[in-house]
Amino acid sequence: MTEFAGNLDFPSWPQYGDAERTGLIRALEQGQWWRMDGREVDTFEAEFADYHGSAHALAVTNGTHALELALEVMGVRGGDEVIVPAFTFISSSQAAQRLGAVAVPVDVDLDTYNIDPARAAQAITERTKAIMPVHMAGLVADMDALGKLSADSGVPLVQDAAHAHGARWRGTRIGEFGTIAALSFQNGKLMTAGEGGAVLFPDAESYELGFLRHSCGRPREDRTYRHRTSGSNFRLNEFSASVLRAQLARLDGQIDTREERWPVLSRLLADIPGVVPQQVDDRADRNPHYMAMFRVPGLTEERRNALVDDLIARGLPAFAAFRAVYRTDAFWEHSSPDETAEEIALRCPNSELINSEGIWLHHRTLLGTERQMHDIAAVVAEAVAHL
Numbered sequence: 001m002t003e004f005a006g007n008l009d010f011p012s013w014p015q016y017g018d019a020e021r022t023g024l025i026r027a028l029e030q031g032q033w034w035r036m037d038g039r040e041v042d043t044f045e046a047e048f049a050d051y052h053g054s055a056h057a058l059a060v061t062n063g064t065h066a067l068e069l070a071l072e073v074m075g076v077r078g079g080d081e082v083i084v085p086a087f088t089f090i091s092s093s094q095a096a097q098r099l100g101a102v103a104v105p106v107d108v109d110l111d112t113y114n115i116d117p118a119r120a121a122q123a124i125t126e127r128t129k130a131i132m133p134v135h136m137a138g139l140v141a142d143m144d145a146l147g148k149l150s151a152d153s154g155v156p157l158v159q160d161a162a163h164a165h166g167a168r169w170r171g172t173r174i175g176e177f178g179t180i181a182a183l184s185f186q187n188g189k190l191m192t193a194g195e196g197g198a199v200l201f202p203d204a205e206s207y208e209l210g211f212l213r214h215s216c217g218r219p220r221e222d223r224t225y226r227h228r229t230s231g232s233n234f235r236l237n238e239f240s241a242s243v244l245r246a247q248l249a250r251l252d253g254q255i256d257t258r259e260e261r262w263p264v265l266s267r268l269l270a271d272i273p274g275v276v277p278q279q280v281d282d283r284a285d286r287n288p289h290y291m292a293m294f295r296v297p298g299l300t301e302e303r304r305n306a307l308v309d310d311l312i313a314r315g316l317p318a319f320a321a322f323r324a325v326y327r328t329d330a331f332w333e334h335s336s337p338d339e340t341a342e343e344i345a346l347r348c349p350n351s352e353l354i355n356s357e358g359i360w361l362h363h364r365t366l367l368g369t370e371r372q373m374h375d376i377a378a379v380v381a382e383a384v385a386h387l
């Protein structure tokens, strides 16, 4: 094999331009920088809800708080159980645990890395208050099977859509499923203000409760400190919202580019002996591609980490996959399932594999040229050959 001689000069992230610049000045010159007296957060919420086909959007401080607020509005309390995928970023389980609930990890599908609806069904008990699919790397989870499970069991879904801005399932936008959804605007996410988050609500009642709880339980027009519910301060500021309005306007064009690039890259990756890319599901018919993910089956965690280091040394923005949530100390600090980590690992074999074999590339690689998809594959092939 010839040595790689391509160009790994991918677009940088985050992207910004005059729209963000003028937005920030507009927020500044309002002279009022919190949402209660400004227009940026209100306007962003209306635009974001409309874009996702949701009745209401509430902007919040970050995606982790968005999940906490979502679960709180759904009535999750101490001692309840929330079913989460075992393979996800820790906020999915941590949000439930912060409310005193037990996060119950279940296994994911080895092809899509999304929660396995049959495993979720097996984990339902009389204490289960929510099932939280995570749309891994932008690939919408099997909402047909999960919707049926929810209808049959009476357990509501809450979408962790931190990777899924603009995603669709059989043409249905993530705001159109009749469930609450939580999103993140952290620096690496598909639209960003450095930090930030949003909750999509399907109805006015849950939105009103969400608004109260995200603002110390205080009604919008209150002047006499009659806090109606418990809560916290999860309010987003006006500067962030002005940037997010500009970022939302960029999103569809960026998704279009990544939707063109991933089929090219995944085919090239699949041709490399020992590399298995994340599979798509044709029903997830708009995938914003938050990560370009693949596995190298047979690797231990140590060899995977060495491979990631090698990919970085060769110029790729590569990362190790998330650690399965039950394989962190954090998970066991809170009320946890009546099982040991080893017992959970035994019933989550796919999460175990992705945990140790999984690698992802930053989505800015998918904003590169088609030629660069070939360059990425050439680098991965060389690195894997040198394992």
Ligand SMILES: *Cc1c(COP(=O)(O)O)cnc(C)c1O
Residues within 6 Å of the ligand: 062, 063, 064, 065, 088, 089, 091, 092, 134, 160, 162, 163, 183, 184, 185, 186, 195, 196, 197
């Ligand atoms: C990023 C992320 C979150 C949390 O979002 P923050 O804004 O970083 O708090 C939640 N869930 C998943 C799956 C994520 O990747």
